[in-house]
Amino acid sequence: MKIAVMAGTPIDTNMGAVLLEKNGFSENEIIRIPVSENPVKQTIFQTSETEYKEKVINGHIDNIKKVDCNILFVYCNSLSGAVDFEKLQKKNDINIVTPMQVYREIADKYKKIAVFAANAQGLAGIENAMFKGNSNINITGMTFLEIVKEIEKGTLPEVIAEKFHFGKLAEYLKNLGNEAILLGCTHFPYIENEIRKKSEMEIIDPSQKMLEKLK
Template structure:
């Protein structure tokens, strides 16, 4: 496999750009293809089988377009499809769930909160994996049905956004010392979350980038070229909405953005 092939990053929509930002910061020489399935967002309301079918099409698209490693930058997709994709993919797969669990500084907190999509929370995957590392850590999980769709449509367009966000976060006891963002969309509204939650905020994006680094190293797949990598964006839905929001967060103009039907 060519070492100058791409890192593929995909999400149900916009959220995975928070992970892409960390990957491009840590690995600036790598070429990256980002796919946002904006036509089918949100994934959190779909069945496991539906999510697996969508993810399989995306992985095949990324592999066909010259990817050497794929990152599932979506918690819901990672829970529903990581094991399935790992079995069928001809290239390494990195899932955000393991990175998120590893991003928790263990033996630091007694209680933490978790917010994510209803699918992510109802799966019970986070408490199960966290308890394997610290069985005494008390965990409070809240499924946030409205947040992902609101962020995709434009968070600032909802006058009641802070009331809705506060309703979810205040379901977590004040005794919780940290809040794990178990949806990659949530760092896009980080300032509002910080205004409501008084403890530490745990964003797994940076740890996911480190896992990508370790996976490339283990497979001898680092891009040897000493030049800034190229980033291409693909979406299955509206290009303009995605472009506006992504540019605001990433802080640069996106010129290579394509709509595809897979």
């Protein structure tokens, strides 16, 4: 079985591939598809016209189907929020797993939740998905493209935590009454342990539920 891992940049595409390898998939089964070279170009892509975005993604889907791959694992929150993958799944008769599917399912478990996203495109997609699952949910949304850039550069997690004041941030979100922090960017598991050190709130990483859907 071949699986295509699609993400915004080569870094998070590789993160998705490594996640699959750690969970029993062989390197030979995985096709890597980074849509852009870096986070800034990916944000530009996500804010481009719908027709253009769909043309690019459809082109990638056509290519993987030529090598008998019928599963697309979208390991990028903002990308899955900026492109209608449900529409493309029906059009191309292909199985697609995205973080948005997970958010819709878990939304009814929370009254108030903080969402860490890479950019506003990703945040809007997550908000839309969660409201479909729970119209009464209250979302504290925050975007951190600068943290994504630091992760792409390989900056140590503890350095990122200090630079962006994780302790003060966690205290602020807790005082607002949030029950959990949702890692709404597939780069952010890189800093998950540092967030846990500073916060008593539940930390939600959608990756495991995405793997369940894949399996």
